[in-house]
Amino acid sequence: MxxxxxxxxxxxxxxxxxxxxxxxxxxxxxxxxxxxxxxxxxxxxxxxxxxxxxxxxxxxxxxxxxxxxxxxxxxxxxxxxxxxxxxxxxxxxxxxxxxxxxxxxxxxxxxxxxxxxxxxxxxxxxxxxxxxxxxxxxxxxxxxxxxxxxxxxxxxxxxxxxxxxxxxxxxxxxxxxxxxxxGHQGRSMCTDGDLVDCTTDGTSAKSLMGGGGPAAGFSAPEMIRAGWLSGSEAVKVDASGTYTLRSLHGEGSGTRALDIPMGEDRLVVEYRHAAGTLDADIEGVHAYRVPKDAYGSSSLIDMTEANKTAGNDASADADAITAVTDTASKVSVAVVSSGDGKAVVQVALDGEKLSAGTATTETATPHPEHTGTDTDAGDGNGExxxxxxxxxxxxxxxxxxxxxxxxxxxxxxxxxxxxxxxxxxxxxxxxxxxxxxxxxxxxxxxxxx
CATH class of the missing domain: 3.40.390 (Collagenase (Catalytic Domain))
Structure with missing residues (x-):
């Protein structure tokens, strides 16, 4: 080490x-x-x-x-x-x-x-x-x-x-x-494009538990850990297919997270977009490794060199994924489209091939959604x-x-x-x-x- x-x-x-x-x-x-x-x-x-x-x-x-x-x-x-x-x-x-x-x-x-x-x-x-x-x-x-x-x-x-x-x-x-x-949410740097060889270094900046402050709320695996996503909102993926995600903290119904088997671990995929007082500085599809079903101990998967934090000037989607592969468990994920409140994601299990097509990102200035709650939470820097x-x-x-x-x-x-x-x-x-x-x-x- x-x-x-x-x-x-x-x-x-x-x-x-x-x-x-x-x-x-x-x-x-x-x-x-x-x-x-x-x-x-x-x-x-x-x-x-x-x-x-x-x-x-x-x-x-x-x-x-x-x-x-x-x-x-x-x-x-x-x-x-x-x-x-x-x-x-x-x-x-x-x-x-x-x-x-x-x-x-x-x-x-x-x-x-x-x-x-x-x-x-x-x-x-x-x-x-x-x-x-x-x-x-x-x-x-x-x-x-x-x-x-x-x-x-x-x-x-x-x-x-x-x-x-x-x-x-x-x-x-x-x-x-x-x-x-x-626990504290870290960041797994997987810049070679494969999850079999990653280095954990830094914090996720996607959660209050990972250096993101209250304005980041919690990430999808943490929401699963807390019991705040229903079965229809956190879909356990058991077959290859194409899935539509709505924003994690936005209003309305729909799938908010994909919970994918990855060997002994899980791969949780979410879509983040400004909603209420949350996620004003977070956009795009993000993925997390969950070790052995310990959803409270997840780490953000970063395939880039951006290493975005809550304090730097990287774009809101700087460390969002476009494609993730884990050759050890034969799992692949690709983002078909992402932006303006929803994302379309393809998942391939057991070594199956992803559908033809190039992942694209439709990034625009995030428009906040209302959360549908009666009480707003803080954007607070907490200092x-x-x-x-x-x-x-x-x-x-x-x-x-x-x-x-x-x-x-x-x-x-x-x-x-x-x-x-x-x-x-x-x-x-x-x-x-x-x-x-x-x-x-x-x-x-x-x-x-």
């Missing part, structure tokens, strides 16, 4: 990801409508307090539950098309600040969680009875945390290491994405007080399972961002592994058939 220059930059920044194990395929039952009761808690330490606790208490509930377009509740309502949102577990929206009997140094998130739950129980607030998710916000001063946010993958816990007096959707939404079972919210890492990530619940249960964790001095992952573009602060660029190679 080799660590790229970008990987070394990310290592120096001290941004980490902690994930282990294989995630379940779906987070909850398909078609269910979920209102996740979230308890937001402000905590302080014996030697560190919020610079302005009143300002934090006034602004933070709105970041989570407000009706503004860049709140967590609005974002999840839009991206799930009304199937999922967060609601406050207490009428006032937030509990605290509570002073924990511990010092800030060392960033001991396990102890923070344990002592917070103990303090809540004395107030009559018990997890799984009074709340389903617990989000702890604490002042960054003196903690030494290398991240701006941390979330269990999957699980009920998030920690927000707050710089200043206001958090952003980019960090909070990213950590709640981890709670849904979503607050020097914290870069558009961060992500790469899959697979490796490391030791961490005990995050404070009650002895094991949970996988993923971290986002850092202090004002942290280089954003959207810029660093490296796969990160939080095992003693080691950053790795993961090389994925498969034997040719």
């Amino acid at each position: 080799k660590t790229s220059a970008l990987g070394r930059i990310a290592l120096a920044a001290g941004v980490a990801a902690l994930t282990t194990g294989v995630l379940p395929t779906t987070a909850h039952a398909e078609g269910s409508k979920v209102e996740r009761k979230t308890l937001l808690v402000m905590v302080e330490f014996s030697d560190a307090s919020f610079l302005d606790a009143d300002a934090v208490k006034a602004s933070t509930p709105d970041t989570y539950f407000g009706t503004k377009k860049d709140s967590l509740a609005s974002f999840f309502t839009e991206v799930s098309r009304g199937q999922y949102t967060t609601v406050p577990a207490v009428e006032e929206g937030v509990v605290g600040p509570i002073t924990l009997p511990m010092t800030a140094a060392g960033c001991d998130y396990n102890q923070i969680n344990k002592l917070t739950q103990e303090a809540l129980s004395t107030r009559g607030l018990v997890r799984d009875e009074d709340y389903e998710s617990l989000s702890v916000v604490f002042p960054a001063q003196k903690t030494g945390c290398a991240w701006a946010g941390l979330g269990s993958v999957p699980g009920p816990y998030t920690w927000i290491n707050l710089h200043g007096t206001a958090g952003g959707l980019g960090v909070v939404g990213h950590e709640f994405g981890h709670n849904l079972g979503l 607050a007080d020097g914290t870069e919210a558009k961060s992500g890492g790469s899959v697979p990530a490796e490391g030791s399972a961490s005990t995050a619940s404070g009650n002895g249960s094991s949970a996988d964790l993923a971290a986002t961002g850092g202090s004002a001095a942290t280089v954003p992952l959207a810029a660093a573009g490296a796969a990160l592994v939080a095992a003693g602060g080691v950053a790795l660029v993961v090389m994925r190679r498969r034997k040719r058939a």
Whole structure:
């Protein structure tokens, strides 16, 4: 394995990801409508307090539950098309600040969680009875945390290491994405045109979990993982043929993703086009490798040298595919046409030949579609007080399972961002592994058939 220059930059920044194990395929039952009761808690330490606790208490509930377009509740309502949102577990929206009997140094998130739950129980607030998710916000001063946010993958816990007096959707939404079972979404560089020999380097920029920020929403494999695409919307391809895709986040009915068998893995194909507040800077057909049905651990397949990110000036469809081949599993995909809200895609299985014809792209300036939801989500850059919210890492990530619940249960964790001095992952573009602060660029190679 080799660590790229970008990987070394990310290592120096001290941004980490902690994930282990294989995630379940779906987070909850398909078609269910979920209102996740979230308890937001402000905590302080014996030697560190919020610079302005009143300002934090006034602004933070709105970041989570407000009706503004860049709140967590609005974002999840839009991206799930009304199937999922967060609601406050207490009428006032937030509990605290509570002073924990511990010092800030060392960033001991396990102890923070344990002592917070103990303090809540004395107030009559018990997890799984009074709340389903617990989000702890604490002042960054003196903690030494290398991240701006941390979330269990999957699980009920998030920690927000707050710089200043206001958090952003980019960090909070990213950590709640981890709670849904979503890892950091990386980018597989397959520039020789065949998926048997790809290098994972950088982030997808097609998801809040891959450096794209809230304006990118989630990708198709992540939507499948979350249970937000019905069976008719995410078609499991079992025969060669021609398929029409509508935009992933657009209104109306139709096929939004193709889920194609590819050896032990899956190949998920989507069409992205501006819709509501999402995908203004994403266009075209994109493909993802899903390792062994772990839809929360997908990586974008990039056949180009463009390596588009949320921060560069590459065109919206710079890394869209026109054709993909995996000679190992004898699968081929070709884009017949793409643009203005729909795409036509050919799929060939078992070594069958694609139909004659050249893939074409009908690219035009994207015209936003409405999502058909009552609440708009944020376009938000999620930046607050020097914290870069558009961060992500790469899959697979490796490391030791961490005990995050404070009650002895094991949970996988993923971290986002850092202090004002942290280089954003959207810029660093490296796969990160939080095992003693080691950053790795993961090389994925498969034997040719």
